[in-house]
Each structure stands twice: as structure tokens, then as C-alpha cells.
Amino acid sequence: MRSYRxxxxxxxxxxxxxxxxxxxxxxxxxxxxxxxxxxxxxxMHITASVFIxxxxxGLHRDFARFLEGLAPHQPTSAYEHNxxxxxxxxxxxxxxxxGREVVVAVTDGKLDFGPWxxxxxxxxxxxxxxxxxxxxxxx
Amino acid sequence: MRSYRxxxxxxxxxxxxxxxxxxxxxxxxxxxxxxxxxxxxxxMHITASVFIxxxxxGLHRDFARFLEGLAPHQPTSAYEHNxxxxxxxxxxxxxxxxGREVVVAVTDGKLDFGPWxxxxxxxxxxxxxxxxxxxxxxx
Amino acid sequence: MRSYRxxxxxxxxxxxxxxxxxxxxxxxxxxxxxxxxxxxxxxMHITASVFIxxxxxGLHRDFARFLEGLAPHQPTSAYEHNxxxxxxxxxxxxxxxxGREVVVAVTDGKLDFGPWxxxxxxxxxxxxxxxxxxxxxxx
Numbered sequence: 001m002r003s004y005r006x007x008x009x010x011x012x013x014x015x016x017x018x019x020x021x022x023x024x025x026x027x028x029x030x031x032x033x034x035x036x037x038x039x040x041x042x043x044m045h046i047t048a049s050v051f052i053x054x055x056x057x058g059l060h061r062d063f064a065r066f067l068e069g070l071a072p073h074q075p076t077s078a079y080e081h082n083x084x085x086x087x088x089x090x091x092x093x094x095x096x097x098x099g100r101e102v103v104v105a106v107t108d109g110k111l112d113f114g115p116w117x118x119x120x121x122x123x124x125x126x127x128x129x130x131x132x133x134x135x136x137x138x139x
Numbered sequence: 140m141r142s143y144r145x146x147x148x149x150x151x152x153x154x155x156x157x158x159x160x161x162x163x164x165x166x167x168x169x170x171x172x173x174x175x176x177x178x179x180x181x182x183m184h185i186t187a188s189v190f191i192x193x194x195x196x197g198l199h200r201d202f203a204r205f206l207e208g209l210a211p212h213q214p215t216s217a218y219e220h221n222x223x224x225x226x227x228x229x230x231x232x233x234x235x236x237x238g239r240e241v242v243v244a245v246t247d248g249k250l251d252f253g254p255w256x257x258x259x260x261x262x263x264x265x266x267x268x269x270x271x272x273x274x275x276x277x278x
Numbered sequence: 279m280r281s282y283r284x285x286x287x288x289x290x291x292x293x294x295x296x297x298x299x300x301x302x303x304x305x306x307x308x309x310x311x312x313x314x315x316x317x318x319x320x321x322m323h324i325t326a327s328v329f330i331x332x333x334x335x336g337l338h339r340d341f342a343r344f345l346e347g348l349a350p351h352q353p354t355s356a357y358e359h360n361x362x363x364x365x366x367x368x369x370x371x372x373x374x375x376x377g378r379e380v381v382v383a384v385t386d387g388k389l390d391f392g393p394w395x396x397x398x399x400x401x402x403x404x405x406x407x408x409x410x411x412x413x414x415x416x417x
Contacts, residue, residue, distance in 0.1 A: 040381050
């Protein structure tokens with residue numbers, strides 16, 4: 001069995017941002033030498049997500065508005081978590097809705113994707129350095 | 140290490156539909172010959188889900204109403220994504236809430252399930268041909 | 279390839295509860311002997327979740343309030359599922375929002391975690407015996 005590990009680092013300009021990381025994950029699969037296996041991609045921080053959806057800017061604005069409706073950033077006093085001195089209670093909730101991780105099949109040395117699947121890093125409390133983990137196992 | 144791959148195809152009669160795909164996944168596990176491992180089942184399209192819950196029609200109607208409350212199909216003009224000519228902005232959001240994939244343990248050659256766990260394909264933009272991927276790795 | 283399986287049992291005092299199960303999962307990884315691989319942790323019941331977030335009591339109260347806002351327990355007559363004689367329709371929906379499972383990388387014999395990641399059992403219909411499954415594969 002082969003295994004491969006790689007970290008991706010991000011520092012977004014905005015509090016909330018979606019970044020297409022498919023090319024970096026494809027590159028990791030190539031470097032892994034795995035032909036058949038599974039590829040885990042997860043946020044290593046608890047106010048961020050990794051998810052799979054469409055690379056369409058209007059949809060990303062729809063995601064942002066949807067999440068802001070469910071768990072608004074303001075007023076920050078609405079979250080008990082923020083009594084600890086944080087202001088990111090909303091980001092912890094947004095991350096739960098969008099998910100922490102994706103697991104993607106690796107087939108014939110490639111991400112085994114449907115026609116529109118793209119992997120995104122979803123940042124909900126940005127402007128600081130944060131990480132994504134890629135772990136690939138297989139043969 | 141063994142690996143096995145299979146696609147399931149669906150064309151639902153309705154825009155929103157839930158289909159129990161547990162028998163097809165069990166069959167794939169048998170065909171894989173894997174006794175101990177992991178089974179990934181994921182929607183290959185970004186307006187559909189694979190999830191695990193109860194096979195109870197009333198609950199499925201509860202899911203549908205819950206999702207329609209969070210991300211209503213109408214008015215389609217409420218979604219920026221629909222400016223691209225699509226009318227499925229809601230379906231992309233519903234899929235995020237319900238999730239893209241499940242990973243199920245394979246133990247002793249079977250899906251290692253609790254008493255009520257069943258795997259569903261969740262369609263949110265149906266009436267067209269779409270796919271689910273099953274990928275099994277193990278020994 | 280190695281594989282390891284363990285069940286954790288819970289009976290919570292309250293209907294809704296979050297329990298940090300990271301120590302039990304770490305212990306399972308040690309017992310598995312796996313140095314490089316993947317660790318699946320999933321609820322075996324369909325009114326419970328396994329998820330990764332912060333071990334902060336204020337945040338857990340925020341989660342509870344958020345979920346209660348999305349899918350209130352009362353009135354139980356609001357859920358078609360409850361016509362079956364159950365009163366846990368809300369719990370099935372809360373579980374979908376929080377997710378069924380997490381997949382965590384195992385690297386160098388340990389859970390490969392970011393600085394604040396902790397694994398939780400999320401119970402939404404407690405006061406009865408329920409299980410979590412840990413399945414680890416790798417080498």
C-alpha cells in the first residue's frame with residue numbers, strides 16, 4: 001500500500017472566500033503514484049470547509065448569502081462562543097453546514113470525477129494562515 | 140489491496156426524489172471480494188446527494204419540506220447562479236446540506252451498518268440521467 | 279493491509295448532547311497498529327452525528343440553538359415521520375446538518391489533526407443506548 005501526505009496553505013484577503021483547489025489535489029495524486037485508492041481532502045481548521053461543487057461565481061455568491069442567512073456574522077454577541085473573546089462563532093456553524101472534508105476515488109491514477117465536480121476550500125474566518133490536508137492511500 | 144469501481148445510473152421522474160440504493164451497494168461489495176475495507180459512495184453530479192438515514196416515506200417528505208424551506212426552488216430569480224440560464228441554484232444548496240458522499244466500513248465482506256442505516260440517492264434536479272460512483276478498497 | 283474495528287457505546291442523560299470522543303479514537307488508532315492510513319468514525323444510528331469542531335461549551339450551546347432553530351423538537355406534530363409513533367423527526371434532520379461521519383488521516387501512527395480539531399459524538403435523540411463505529415485501514 002502506498003500513502004502520500006501534503007499540506008496546502010492559504011491566507012485569504014476576505015473573511016469569507018471560496019478557492020478552487022482541484023489543480024493542487026490533482027498534482028498531489030500524480031505525486032502519490034497511487035493508481036487505485038482514496039483521496040481525503042480536509043480543512044485542518046474548524047472555521048473552514050473543503051467541499052465539492054460547481055466553479056461558478058454566481059453560485060458562490062448564493063452560497064455566501066445562504067450561509068450568512070443561516071448564521072450571520074453580525075451581531076457577534078449572538079454567539080456564546082464569542083464570549084471567549086473570538087468573533088467567529090458564525091464561522092464554526094457555516095463550516096458544519098458546508099462540511100469538513102471530501103473523499104474522492106482515485107481510479108487509473110486520476111481523481112474519479114463527474115463532469116462538473118471541483119474541489120473548493122471554503123474559508124469563513126480568513127485573513128490568517130490556515131491549512132488543508134491531502135492524504136492519499138492505495139496502490 | 141483490492142479495489143472495485145461501479146457506476147449507478149438514475150433518471151428520476153421528479154425534480155426532487157430519494158431512492159434507496161442499499162441493495163446496489165451491497166451487491167457491489169460482494170462483487171468486489173473485499174472482506175475488510177472502506178466503501179465510498181458519492182454523487183457524481185453537484186445537484187445530488189448520497190446520504191444515510193431511515194427508509195421511511197414520512198421522513199423523506201420531512202426532508203423535502205425542510206430543504207425547500209432552506210433553499211426554495213421558486214422564485215428561480217432569487218439565485219445568482221440562475222443568471223447563467225440554469226434554474227437549479229436551489230439544488231446546489233440542497234445538496235450541500237444533505238452531503239455529497241458517504242464512507243461505509245466493510246467488515247467480514249459486508250456493509251458494517253447500524254440497525255436502521257440505509258443509503259439513499261438524493262436528487263434535487265432530476266428528470267435527466269445522472270450517476271453515482273461506488274469505490275471500494277481493502278483486502 | 280491492516281484493518282481494525284471498534285464500537286463505542288453511549289447512553290446520554292439528555293435528548294441533545296455533544297461528547298468529545300477524541301481520546302477513544304486515539305486509543306483505537308494505537309491499538310490498530312496502523313502507521314499510515316485512514317480512520318472512519320461514524321454514528322451507527324440515524325438520529326446522531328459524528329463531527330469535528332472545537333471543544334468549547336459556549337460553541338456547543340450555539341450548535342444546539344442553531345439546530346433547534348432549523349428543526350425544532352416541538353411541536354412534534356410538525357413532522358410526518360412522527361406519525362409512525364416516533365417523536366424524533368427533528369433528530370433525523372439535525373443529524374443531516376451535522377453529518378454522519380468523519381474520515382481522518384492517520385500519519386506516523388497518529389490522528390493527523392490541525393491545532394483545534396476534536397471529534398464529537400452528537401446525540402439528538404438520547405437517553406437510549408447507541409453506538410459509534412471506528413474503522414481503521416492502512417499499514
